[in-house]
Amino acid sequence: MESIQHTIQENDKGKRLDMVLSNLQEDWSRSQVQQWIKEGHVTVNGKSTKPNYKSAMADEIVITIPDPEPLDVVAEEMNLDVYYEDEDVLVVNKPKGMVVHPAPGHLTGTLVNGLMAHCKDLSGINGVLRPGIVHRIDKDTSGLLMVAKNDRAHEKLVQQLVDKSVTRKYKAIVHGLIPHEYGTIEAPIGRDQKDRQSMAVVNNGKHAVTHFRVLDRYKDFSLVECELETGRTHQIRVHMKYIGFPLVGDPKYGPRKTMDLNGQALHAEVLGFVHPRTEEYMEYSAPLPVYFEELITQLRNDR
Secondary structure, three states, rough: EEEEEEOOOOHHHOOOOHHHOOOOOOOOOHHHHHHHHOOOOOEEOOEEEEOOOOOOOOOOOEEEEEEOOOOOOOOOOOEEEEEOOOOOOEEEEOOOOOOOOOOEOOOOOOHHHHHHHHOOOOOOOOOOOOOOOOOOOOOOEEEEEEOOHHHHHHHHHHHHHOOOEEEEEEEEEEOOOOOOOOEEEOOOOEEEEOOOEEEEOOOOOOOHHHEEEEEOOOOEEEEEEEOOOOOOOOOOHHHHHOOOOOOOOOOOOOOOOOOOOOOOOEEEEEEEEEEOOOOOOEEEEEOOOOOHHHHHHHHHHHH
């Protein structure tokens, strides 16, 4: 079992413990956190508590993540685009169209299947279907991901996500001409009450912050760089729709009349983090996919 520590700050004072902890990492659902608390895997100032415990300033929280069940996912040989690898961490450039981890009924062809064939050791903290997965990107989003090869590395990388110290910059093409050069979107994200398969900005959602800057403008579109401060499900897609500039090609959050790109024009271009063993800051950049570059050329020519 591995442990993650968190100290309650002013902005979480008075909030339910299960709500505070489910906001720490994008892959932790509130129901999962509640189960951990009930099973005694969470302590507050050294003592077990209940999910509805009201957090107090400077409370010391320790989350001891249970050991995973035995893994039953098939390893598949794939030509992975690996940018960096050592005994602790791996950085991979995921192609558009690939799912990150298996789910019930979809157990093959994912990045995890390829990772299991590529390397023998992956961390087990995130359970049987997500070995090594510290964070994720959507199926039709391309770009860089960091993968933990042991639980110690996983714990330290997750802590950096909790501390908001990981650099994650994306390129996106959106509908419309954004009138200003820079912006920050701070709006909570949760399940869409009208469509449970989608996310939306909702009052009781998880805290979410996206910073953006405009890189270029075309006839009816803008090229933007988005930097994540938090990492909620579909965050950039939901936030850009919320301010009126949905992503091009997005079948879920885009307008009905959008380009058919087999998914949104979104690429995780830059990833930076502190190495879990050497404590050296590492940053990687992946070039835009061919379709993305061709789209930019087309939009420039039409301008």
